[in-house]
Amino acid sequence: MKNLTRQSILIPFLILILAGPAQPVLAAGNLLIKNATILPVSGPPLSGGDVLVVDGIIKQIGRNLSAPPGTRIIEASGRYLIPGIIDTHTHLALSGTNEGTEAITPEVNMAEVINADDPAIFTALTGGVTTVHTMHGSANVIGGVNVVLKMKWGQPSEKLVVREAYPTLKFALGENVKQSNRTLLPGRPQRYPATRMGANAIIRRELLRARDYMAEWERYEKLKNSKNAPPGLLPPKKDLRLETLADLLRGKLYARCHAYVATEMVEFLNLAREFGFKVAALEHAWEAYKITDELLAAGVGISVFIDSWAYKMEAAEGIAYNAAYCSRRGVLVSINSDSSERVRRLFSEAGKAVKYGLTPDEALKMITINAARQLGLDHLVGSIEVGKQADLALFNEHPMSAYARCDLTIIEGEVYFDRDRLLREREAAAAPKGGN
Amino acid sequence: MPARKLTNPGKFLLSLLFIISATSLTEPVPAAGLEKNTGEGSNLLAIVNARIIPVVGQEIPSGAILVENGKIKALGSNLEIPAGARIIEARGLTAYPGMIDGYSSLGLVEISGVSATVDNRETGRINPQVKAIEALKYDSMHIPIARSNGIVAAVVSPSGGLIAGQSALVKLDGWTNREMVIKESLALVVELPGLRGGRRGFMGMGGQQAAVSTDRALAELKELFKRARMYQIRREQAAKNLLLPRPDFDETSHCLLPVVRGELPVIFAVHADRDILQTIKFIEEEKIRAIFYQVEQGYKVAAEIKKAGLPCIIGSLYDQPPVWEDGYDSLFLNPVLLNKAGVKIAFSSSSSSAAKDLPYHAARAAAFGLDRLEALKAVTIYPAEIFGVDKLMGSLEPGKLANIVLADGDLLELGTRIERVFIEGREVDLNNRYLELLEKFRKREKEK
Numbered sequence: 001m002k003n004l005t006r007q008s009i010l011i012p013f014l015i016l017i018l019a020g021p022a023q024p025v026l027a028a029g030n031l032l033i034k035n036a037t038i039l040p041v042s043g044p045p046l047s048g049g050d051v052l053v054v055d056g057i058i059k060q061i062g063r064n065l066s067a068p069p070g071t072r073i074i075e076a077s078g079r080y081l082i083p084g085i086i087d088t089h090t091h092l093a094l095s096g097t098n099e100g101t102e103a104i105t106p107e108v109n110m111a112e113v114i115n116a117d118d119p120a121i122f123t124a125l126t127g128g129v130t131t132v133h134t135m136h137g138s139a140n141v142i143g144g145v146n147v148v149l150k151m152k153w154g155q156p157s158e159k160l161v162v163r164e165a166y167p168t169l170k171f172a173l174g175e176n177v178k179q180s181n182r183t184l185l186p187g188r189p190q191r192y193p194a195t196r197m198g199a200n201a202i203i204r205r206e207l208l209r210a211r212d213y214m215a216e217w218e219r220y221e222k223l224k225n226s227k228n229a230p231p232g233l234l235p236p237k238k239d240l241r242l243e244t245l246a247d248l249l250r251g252k253l254y255a256r257c258h259a260y261v262a263t264e265m266v267e268f269l270n271l272a273r274e275f276g277f278k279v280a281a282l283e284h285a286w287e288a289y290k291i292t293d294e295l296l297a298a299g300v301g302i303s304v305f306i307d308s309w310a311y312k313m314e315a316a317e318g319i320a321y322n323a324a325y326c327s328r329r330g331v332l333v334s335i336n337s338d339s340s341e342r343v344r345r346l347f348s349e350a351g352k353a354v355k356y357g358l359t360p361d362e363a364l365k366m367i368t369i370n371a372a373r374q375l376g377l378d379h380l381v382g383s384i385e386v387g388k389q390a391d392l393a394l395f396n397e398h399p400m401s402a403y404a405r406c407d408l409t410i411i412e413g414e415v416y417f418d419r420d421r422l423l424r425e426r427e428a429a430a431a432p433k434g435g436n
Numbered sequence: 437m438p439a440r441k442l443t444n445p446g447k448f449l450l451s452l453l454f455i456i457s458a459t460s461l462t463e464p465v466p467a468a469g470l471e472k473n474t475g476e477g478s479n480l481l482a483i484v485n486a487r488i489i490p491v492v493g494q495e496i497p498s499g500a501i502l503v504e505n506g507k508i509k510a511l512g513s514n515l516e517i518p519a520g521a522r523i524i525e526a527r528g529l530t531a532y533p534g535m536i537d538g539y540s541s542l543g544l545v546e547i548s549g550v551s552a553t554v555d556n557r558e559t560g561r562i563n564p565q566v567k568a569i570e571a572l573k574y575d576s577m578h579i580p581i582a583r584s585n586g587i588v589a590a591v592v593s594p595s596g597g598l599i600a601g602q603s604a605l606v607k608l609d610g611w612t613n614r615e616m617v618i619k620e621s622l623a624l625v626v627e628l629p630g631l632r633g634g635r636r637g638f639m640g641m642g643g644q645q646a647a648v649s650t651d652r653a654l655a656e657l658k659e660l661f662k663r664a665r666m667y668q669i670r671r672e673q674a675a676k677n678l679l680l681p682r683p684d685f686d687e688t689s690h691c692l693l694p695v696v697r698g699e700l701p702v703i704f705a706v707h708a709d710r711d712i713l714q715t716i717k718f719i720e721e722e723k724i725r726a727i728f729y730q731v732e733q734g735y736k737v738a739a740e741i742k743k744a745g746l747p748c749i750i751g752s753l754y755d756q757p758p759v760w761e762d763g764y765d766s767l768f769l770n771p772v773l774l775n776k777a778g779v780k781i782a783f784s785s786s787s788s789s790a791a792k793d794l795p796y797h798a799a800r801a802a803a804f805g806l807d808r809l810e811a812l813k814a815v816t817i818y819p820a821e822i823f824g825v826d827k828l829m830g831s832l833e834p835g836k837l838a839n840i841v842l843a844d845g846d847l848l849e850l851g852t853r854i855e856r857v858f859i860e861g862r863e864v865d866l867n868n869r870y871l872e873l874l875e876k877f878r879k880r881e882k883e884k
Contacts, residue, residue, distance in 0.1 A: 119760065126764045181549050290877045310578070310789040312549035319870040329881070341756050344764075348796065354851030402799030402850045403808075426763070 029056030029390065029413025032067035036076035036394065039361070041083055041368045042383035051081065053390040056412030061386060074408065080398055082364065083383050084130025084391030084411065086371035087343055088303040089256075089283050089336035092120035093134055093149055093160070100139035103177065103191060104206055106169055106244035108144035110136055114157035120340035121153045125417035127344030128393030128406040131162065133375055136170040138258040138283075141177045141199050142206060143170035145244065146256065148375055150391070150411050166376035168280055169248055172258035173199050173268065174314050181312060200267050207275045210245035217246075254280035254376075256303075260314035262287040269298045281334070281374045286318035292329040301332030301374055306349040308342075323366060324357035334371040344406075351400035360400040479505050481861060482517045483840065486526035489847075490832035491533050491809075491816045501531060503838040506861035510834055524842075529855055532812075532847045533831050534588025534839035536819040538749040539703075539729055539784035540791045542579055542590050543572040543606070543613070548789065557596040562660070564691035566601035568592045569620045572613040578788045580868035583608045585792040586841040586854045589618060589829065591749075591784070591819075593625050593703070598653055599660075600625040602691075603703060605823050607839075609859040622823060623727060624695050627705040628653050628715065631732065631758035650711040654718045661722055664692035701725035703749070707758060709736040716744045727822060729784075732758045735770045738777035747822040748779055750814075752786040753797045768804040775810055782819035783811075799848040811848060837861070 031053040038049035038061065050065040051058060067073065091097045095115040099105040114134075124132060131150050136143030148165035175181055177199050179191055193199045216236040223233055247253045255272065259265045259282050272279045282288065285302035286309065288295060295302065304326075309318035327333045335350045337343040346367055353363040372382025381391050393399075394408035409417035481503040488496040488511060499513040502521070517523070546553035555571040572592060582590070588608055594601035603622045610616035628650050648656075667689035674680040694700035704726055706715050712734060719726045728734065730751035734741055741748065750771045757766040771781050783798045785791040798811040806814075820830025829839050838861035845852040857864050 123756070123764065175549075289874065290880075292881070307792075308790070310547050313547060316547050317873055319873050321870055321874045325874065325878075341754065345754070345800075348800075348850060351850040355853055360851065396803070400850065402796050402846075402848055403803045405803040422763075 030054055030067075030071045031074060031390065031410065031413050031415075032065060032071050033074045033076050033081060033392070033394070034065075036079055036081035038384060039080055039082045039364060039399075040384035041361075041365055042385050048077075049081070051384065051390070051392070053410075053413040056390055056414070058384060058386050058388050058390050061384060074394075076394055076408075078396075079407065080395045080404075081384065082128070082393050082395065082399055083368045084381065084393050084409065085128045085346055085367045086334075086375065086377075086382060087124070087129050087132040087337050087346055087367070088281065088334045088371045088374050089338050090120075090124075090132045090134050090340070090343060091137060091338070092124065092132060092340045092343065093118040098137035098139035099144060100137070103140050103193060103202055104142045104241065105136075105140050105144060106142045106248075107240040108136065109147075110134060110144055111147040111161060114147065114149065114160060116155065116157045116160060118340075120343065121151050122417070123340055124151045124343045125153055125409045126406060126419075127346055128395065128399070128409050129343055129346060130391040130393070130409060130411045130416075131372075131375070131377070131381060132343070133165070133168070133256075135168075135256065135283075138170075138172035138176040140170075141172060141193065141202050142245070143172060145169055145253070148377070151409075151416065152411055152414075153416050162375075162377065164377060164380060166254045166280055167247075167252065168256045169244065169253045170258070171203070171255050171268070173264040174258070174260045175312055176258070196264055196267075199264070200271065203271055204274075206242075206245055207249065207271070207277075210242045210249055211275075213239060213242040214246045214249065248277045249275060251276075251278055254278045256280050256283055258283040260284055260286045260318075262290040266291055266294055269294060269300060272298070272300075280376070281332075283336070284315075284338075286315050286322065288331065289319065289322045289325045292326055292331055295326070295331045296329065301334070301370070302326060303334045303336045303371075303374060305338070306335050306352045320352065321356045324353045327353075327358060327362060327366070332370055332373060333366050334374050335366045336371075347395070347399040347404060347406070348402065351402065351404070354400055360398060363400050479861075480518055480521035481524065481838070481858075482515075482521040483524040483526050483531060483842070483858075484517065486529055486531040486842065488531045488832060489812070491813055492831035492833055501832060501838070501840060503840075503858070503861045506838055508832060508834050508836050508838050508840075511832055524856065526842050526856075529842040529844060530847070531832065532586065532841045532843060533816045533829065533836075534841050534857065534859065535586050535794055535815040535847070536782070536823075536830065537582070537587055537590035537785050537791055537794045537815075538782035538819045538822070539593055539603075539751070539786050540582075540590045541595065541786075541788040542582060542592050542608075542791050543574060543576045543788070544568060544592060544594070545788040546573060546576055546578070556594050558594065558601060561597035562599045562688055563594070563597055563601045564599045564624055564695075565687050566594055567604065567621065568594050568602060569604040569606070569613060569617060572604070572606065572616065574610055574613045574616055576788065577869040578791055579608050580865065581870060582785075582791040582794075583857055583859075583864060584854055584866045584868050584870075585795065586843060586847055586857065587791065587794055588839045588841070588857065588859050590791065591622060591823065595625070596627065598627060598648070598656065600627055602700075605825065607859055609862070609864050618825060618828075619823065621694070621700060623701045623703040624692075625703045625705070625729075626657065628707070628711060631707045650706070650708070650714055654714060658718070658722070660688065660692060661696050661724075664689040664696050668693055668696075695724055696722070698723060698725055701727055703727045703729050705729045705751075707732050709733040712737050713740060716740060716746065719744065719746070731774070732767060732770060733762065734779070735766075735773035735777075738774050738779055741774070742778045746779070747818075748774055748781050749819075749822070750774075750781055750783050750797070750801075752784065752790075753800045754790070754793075765804055768800055771801040771814070772805040775806055775814070780818055780822060781814050782822050783814050795848040796850065799850075802848070808848075815848075 033051045038046040052060040096113045099108045135146040146168045148162040149160040279300045281301045281303045288302045307320035309315045350363045350367045369382040372378040390413040392410040395404045397404040407419045483501040500515040501511040502509040541556045544556035593603035605619040605622045606616040670683040674682045728748045731748045785794045802811040817830035820826040840858040842856040
C-alpha cells in the first residue's frame with residue numbers, strides 16, 4: 001500500500017547505527033539454544049528443550065544436547081522458541097509498490113526493486129518475522145511478479161531473495177482497481193475498469209490474448225522445426241506483458257489475488273478454472289467465511305487480516321471470526337500484516353484468533369507452517385524440524401499471549417535481532433563516560 | 437425504555453439521593469441510566485462464585501458481588517445473598533470492572549474510507565463549537581463489538597485542525613446518543629503538531645514538516661484565549677452599563693469561555709519532548725485544566741509532567757516510534773516509564789473499528805515492563821480518575837455503578853472471552869455484527 005518513491009540515504013544509515021546490530025552477531029550459523037519451551041508447530045511442545053543448529057540448518061532437537069566447542073550457546077529457560085514468523089503479504093523492502101498508470105502491468109517485477117535498506121526489515125525482525133512475501137500493490141487488476149525475502153538486515157538485496165519460493169503474480173479486484181475511493185483530477189478520465197464486471201472482463205481479455213500469443217509462438221516453433229521450414233521465417237513479436245501471462249497459463253507462475261467480497265472471489269476461482277491457472281492464495285478475502293465450500297472445492301487458501309476491517313465498503317463485513325472459521329472448515333489460512341508497522345506484531349494478530357475459536361497451536365500455524373505452505377516453502381521453513389533452515393524466534397511468553405514480546409530472531413542460524421544485547425548497548429551508551 | 441416501577445419508595449429515595457450526590461460530584465449523570473433495573477423484575481442482583489479483581493482493593497479468590505439499583509452494594513467472599521435477588525452464577529469466571537477507553541472515535545467513524553459514514557472531522561482549523569455527542573451514532577456496529585471485549589465506557593473525540601472540538605465521555609449502552617452520556621462535554625480537544633508529518637515522515641522519506649510549529653500553534657491559542665477573555669469582559673461590562681453596546685456574537689470565544697474559566701479541561705494531543713515542556717508552560721500561564729494525549733516522547737520529560745500534575749492518555753500502540761533514534765520499542769516503553777515516574781496514565785484505542793483492542797495496548801506495555809495490575813488500572817480506575825468519574829466507576833467498590841465484566845480469563849489477554857457484561861447493573865446484549873454475520877453464513881454449512 002505504501003508508495004516508497006524517494007529514499008534518503010542518510011536515514012537508513014543512521015538506523016544501521018542506532019537501531020541495532022546491522023551485521024549478524026555471530027556468523028557461520030552455528031548455535032545451541034538451551035532449555036527453551038519449544039513450539040515446533042509440526043509436533044507437540046517440548047519443555048526444557050534444546051535446538052542445535054549447524055551451518056544454518058537444524059541438526060538436532062531434544063534435551064541436554066551438547067555442541068561442538070566454539071558454538072554460541074543461547075540460554076533460553078523460561079522462554080518460548082518458535083519457527084521464524086512468515087508474513088505472506090507485505091510491501092516492505094521495495095522502492096516502488098504500484099505501477100498504477102495502467103490496469104495491466106504483469107511485466108514489472110518486484111525482485112528488481114528490492115530496497116535492502118528499508119528499516120521495515122529491522123521492524124519485522126523485532127516481531128520475530130524472518131520471511132516475507134513482498135508484493136506489487138493493488139492498484140492494478142494485474143500487477144507485477146512478487147518476491148519472497150528473508151529479513152537479513154544488513155545484507156545486500158540479492159542475499160535476501162528466497163529463490164525456492166513459488167513465483168507469484170499479483171492480481172487485484174474490487175474497490176482499489178475500480179478506483180472507487182479516489183477523487184479524479186479535473187479533466188482526467190476514469191480508468192478502465194471502473195466496475196467489478198470490467199475487472200473480470202479485462203483479465204479474461206488479457207488471458208485470451210496470452211493464449212493467442214502462445215499459439216503464435218507454437219506455430220512458429222512448429223514451422224521452424226519442421227523438415228521444410230519456410231525460408232525467411234520470422235518469429236512473432238516478443239511481448240513481455242504477455243510472456244508473464246503465458247507463464248501463468250503454463251503453470252510456471254501462481255496467481256495471488258487481492259479480493260474482498262464473496263462474488264469477486266468466486267469469479268476469480270472461475271477464471272482460474274476457465275484458463276487452468278494456479279492460485280496460491282486469495283489476499284484479504286474478507287468474505288471468505290461466506291464461500292468456504294467454493295474455496296475447499298478449488299483447494300485455494302486465504303491470506304488475511306485477523307480483524308482490521310471497516311476501512312472501506314468492501315471491508316464492512318470482514319468479521320474477526322473469518323480466519324478461525326475458515327480454518328475450522330479446512331481452508332488453509334495465513335495471517336498477514338500488509339503493513340510495515342503491523343508486521344512487528346503479527347504474532348499478536350494471530351493470537352486474537354484464539355478468542356474466535358482456534359487453539360493457540362492452531363493460531364500459531366497461521367503465521368508459520370500455513371504461511372510456508374502458501375509460499376511453497378514448507379519443506380524449508382515454517383516449523384522447527386531437523387533438516388529445516390534454522391529460522392527461529394524466541395519470546396518471553398507464549399507468542400499467542402497479549403503479554404508476549406520477541407527477544408531474539410534468528411535466520412539460518414544467525415542472530416539478526418537480540419533485544420538483550422540491544423538493552424546492554426543502550427545502557428552502555430547511557431552510562432556516564434569516564435576520562436578527560 | 438420501560439419506566440421504572442416504583443415498588444419501593446425508600447429505595448427510590450435512596451437512588452434519587454445517589455443521583456443528586458453523583459451529579460454534584462461530576463457533570464450530568466443521566467438519571468435514565470440509574471433507572472434501569474436488572475431486567476428480571478428484581479432490582480437486586482447477585483453475581484456469585486466469581487473470582488473478583490476489584491482493581492482497587494484485594495483480589496477475592498471466590499466471592500459474590502451484590503448489586504442494587506444499578507450500584508454495587510457489597511462484595512466479598514462471605515456475602516449473604518438476600519432472598520429475591522437474581523442470581524448470576526459465575527463459577528470459573530473472573531469479575532472485573534468494565535474498561536474505559538481513554539480516547540476513541542466510536543460512534544463517529546463507521547467505515548473510515550466512506551465519507552458518508554465519517555463524522556469526526558469538521559472542516560477548518562478552529563472548531564471549539566463542535567461536539568462529539570451531537571453526532572454520536574449510538575447504534576454504531578463498533579460499539580457492541582467493543583462492549584463484547586469488556587469495554588463499558590469511552591471518550592469519543594473529534595479530530596483535526598488545531599481545535600478539533602469537544603469530546604464526550606459515554607457509556608457503551610443506550611437507545612439514543614443522549615442515553616449514553618456520562619459527560620457530554622468532557623474536554624476541548626487541541627491537536628498540536630506531530631513529530632512527523634503523517635506516515636511518510638517515518639520511512640526515511642525526508643518527511644513533510646508539519647505546516648505549523650508547536651510554538652506558533654500555542655501562540656495562536658494564546659491569542660484565541662485572550663480574545664475569549666476580552667469578549668467575556670466586554671459582554672459583562674455591556675450587561676452592567678446600558679451605554680455600552682454588546683459585542684458582536686463571537687462563536688469561537690463563546691465556546692472557549694468554559695476553557696479559559698478553568699471549567700472545561702483541554703485534551704492536548706502533544707508529541708515531542710520540547711513541545712510537551714512548552715505546553716506545560718502554556719497550561720500554567722493560562723491557568724487552564726489539561727490532560728495530555730499521545731505524548732510519545734513523554735518519558736523524556738516524565739519528571740516535568742509529574743511535577744505539573746498532568747495525566748497522560750497514551751495513544752494507540754499500533755504505531756511506529758516517532759523517530760528512529762528513540763529505539764524500536766520507545767512507544768511501548770513510554771507508558772512504562774511515565775508510570776514509573778508517577779504520572780497517571782490511561783490507555784486508548786484511538787479508533788472506532790479497533791476500539792475493542794483497548795486491553796491489548798495495555799498488555800503490550802506490560803510485555804515491555806509495566807506492572808500487570810498497573811496496566812489493568814490504566815484501562816479502569818486511572819481513566820476514571822483522569823475524567824473525574826472515579827466516584828462512579830473504574831473499580832468494583834460498594835457505592836459505584838455496577839459496571840461489571842465477567843471474563844473466562846485475564847481481562848487483557850488475547851484469547852479471553854467476555855461472557856457477560858453489566859452496565860449500571862443492567863446486563864447488556866453481547867451480540868454484535870461479527871456474530872450476526874457468522875451465524876447467517878453458518879446456516880449454509882448447517883443446511884448441508
